[in-house]
Amino acid sequence: MPEKSEIVDLLDNIASIMEFKGENPFKVSAFRNAGNSIRKFEGDIEEMAGANRLGEIKGVGKETAKVVSEFMLTGNSIFYQELISDIPSGVLDMFEIRGIGPKKINVIYKELNIISIPGLAAACRRGEIAKVKGFGEKTQAKILEEIEKLERNRKFILMDRADKLSAKLLATLSSVKTIDKIEVSGEVRRNMEVVQEIIFVALCPKKNAAIKSTAELFTSAAIDDDELIISDFPVPVKVFFTQDTSEYYNLLFSTTATAEVLSAVKYTGSIAGVKSEEDIFKKLKMSYIPPEMREPQYFTIKDAAHKKPSSLSFGDFNGLLHFHTNASDGNNTLEEMINAGSKLGFKFFAVCDHSQNAAYANGLTEERILAQRELTKALSKKLNVRVYQGIESDILTDGRLDYSPDFLSNFDFIVASVHSQFNLSETDMTARIIKAVENPNTDALGHPTGRLLLARDGYQLNIKKVIDACAANSVAIEINANPHRLDLDWRNIFYAREKGAMFTINPDAHSTQDIELTNYGVLIARKGGIQKEEVINCFSIQEFDKFLSRKIKRNF
DNA sequence: GCCGTTTTCGGCCCGACTGTTTTCAGTCG
Numbered sequence: 001m002p003e004k005s006e007i008v009d010l011l012d013n014i015a016s017i018m019e020f021k022g023e024n025p026f027k028v029s030a031f032r033n034a035g036n037s038i039r040k041f042e043g044d045i046e047e048m049a050g051a052n053r054l055g056e057i058k059g060v061g062k063e064t065a066k067v068v069s070e071f072m073l074t075g076n077s078i079f080y081q082e083l084i085s086d087i088p089s090g091v092l093d094m095f096e097i098r099g100i101g102p103k104k105i106n107v108i109y110k111e112l113n114i115i116s117i118p119g120l121a122a123a124c125r126r127g128e129i130a131k132v133k134g135f136g137e138k139t140q141a142k143i144l145e146e147i148e149k150l151e152r153n154r155k156f157i158l159m160d161r162a163d164k165l166s167a168k169l170l171a172t173l174s175s176v177k178t179i180d181k182i183e184v185s186g187e188v189r190r191n192m193e194v195v196q197e198i199i200f201v202a203l204c205p206k207k208n209a210a211i212k213s214t215a216e217l218f219t220s221a222a223i224d225d226d227e228l229i230i231s232d233f234p235v236p237v238k239v240f241f242t243q244d245t246s247e248y249y250n251l252l253f254s255t256t257a258t259a260e261v262l263s264a265v266k267y268t269g270s271i272a273g274v275k276s277e278e279d280i281f282k283k284l285k286m287s288y289i290p291p292e293m294r295e296p297q298y299f300t301i302k303d304a305a306h307k308k309p310s311s312l313s314f315g316d317f318n319g320l321l322h323f324h325t326n327a328s329d330g331n332n333t334l335e336e337m338i339n340a341g342s343k344l345g346f347k348f349f350a351v352c353d354h355s356q357n358a359a360y361a362n363g364l365t366e367e368r369i370l371a372q373r374e375l376t377k378a379l380s381k382k383l384n385v386r387v388y389q390g391i392e393s394d395i396l397t398d399g400r401l402d403y404s405p406d407f408l409s410n411f412d413f414i415v416a417s418v419h420s421q422f423n424l425s426e427t428d429m430t431a432r433i434i435k436a437v438e439n440p441n442t443d444a445l446g447h448p449t450g451r452l453l454l455a456r457d458g459y460q461l462n463i464k465k466v467i468d469a470c471a472a473n474s475v476a477i478e479i480n481a482n483p484h485r486l487d488l489d490w491r492n493i494f495y496a497r498e499k500g501a502m503f504t505i506n507p508d509a510h511s512t513q514d515i516e517l518t519n520y521g522v523l524i525a526r527k528g529g530i531q532k533e534e535v536i537n538c539f540s541i542q543e544f545d546k547f548l549s550r551k552i553k554r555n556f
Numbered sequence: 557g558c559c560g561t562t563t564t565c566g567g568c569c570c571g572a573c574t575g576t577t578t579t580c581a582g583t584c585g
Binding site for chain 1: 557577
């Protein structure tokens, strides 16, 4: 049964290809809208399809419902297959290139007869693209740059996908009778934000039998000595087998860290006679380092106290601080978000919808904020939880926050974020963000670099200067827990902690399901050794109130 | 293609940005 995201992708692909073929733009957006409706739909899609009720979802009509139910039943769509039947597959690949869309791809294919990404890259290098009407030198350079980025990024998957895939694989591999013990290793074990291979280490008394029966579970599995390489998934999966306990821990240790770190801890080869990873550290005459901190940056930590492993967990969280509702671009009402958060153990809430400048996200006008403030008061009483009136205020191009200074003091909690004008110079962007951080109304800096992992680089920024400003102004630095962001990058956590900065770990939830994304932020925070005392979400209500009142007396 | 109805046909989100143009098309969020 296809996942919901696969259904949405199918409808999006159909829309793009129709656009490429010059279909009626409204027909195109009908497919795109149907995809959006299904993405936002909270009920059971499978059940709706089974009961022939997909058409009841707003935005899904007769035709789109037909495509979806066929796809769910057969994993295919004849409509889609017919649509792409006369287009070379290499042309379809071009839709992944950022910066060019269906119209430009059409020109590339029809006028230049280019039918693959490598062919397009070659034409760019020969300078042929710049000569075409509607294109130019800059577009040509941009296409080439994006193709190169795409080729690099193709080798990786995001943390959430790796997490789910490795959990599924672990369950499968654990069911192999000849495997006594198996653990995930490598990048997944180090809580890496992007992953290019998934590694397991297996202990098995009958090694060859275990390798053989494991290989049989997969379509494409190659045996290389004591290692199985499985190519059934978006990234390679490697399983290392051993029948020796000491070797098992050596394998776990050596496949967890990179060569750079193994060299830093002077691990030159298997250490005999160990019964655990702790034993290996003892033999290396070092104190234990948890897997997620086994990174080169660990060895640059100046304050010995910061080397302490983090015990931070989802259970430490009291405050759900940066989330959206259907007042701006979220899917759920404030009440639904609070109820869902309460069930997960959150005790106080700061709704942070988009500010008025964010028109694309239905940002709230002053009038609508005042209405939301009444709602927060009513819900506080009704649900018996503390609800703060927050905002994710856009940082305008000149560094001012959205709304007038007078009106800003109406908010209890302000996350300041950049959502526009990404292309400033490093100097201008740094000054812009520092100005926002120095604004006495700002409580937190949202997704500090604006990066989208495997998709878009962060803006040009002197991150250290920004961190300095956050620390100096008691502004919490966000670790945005959305797997596409995971921003602040964990590599900058060490510097931020050194400067005494506070952190806020937020799901940036746009639906009730998103709240649990907080977990990915926790995994990232643990890489930097962050303790719960450094995270404002883990404060008690009293401590959080104290944090809010640290600067100015609010109007509330 | 979907929706809604003043129900079987007409309207469908749009502004910013970029790079290409010489007044605008394509892409993105």
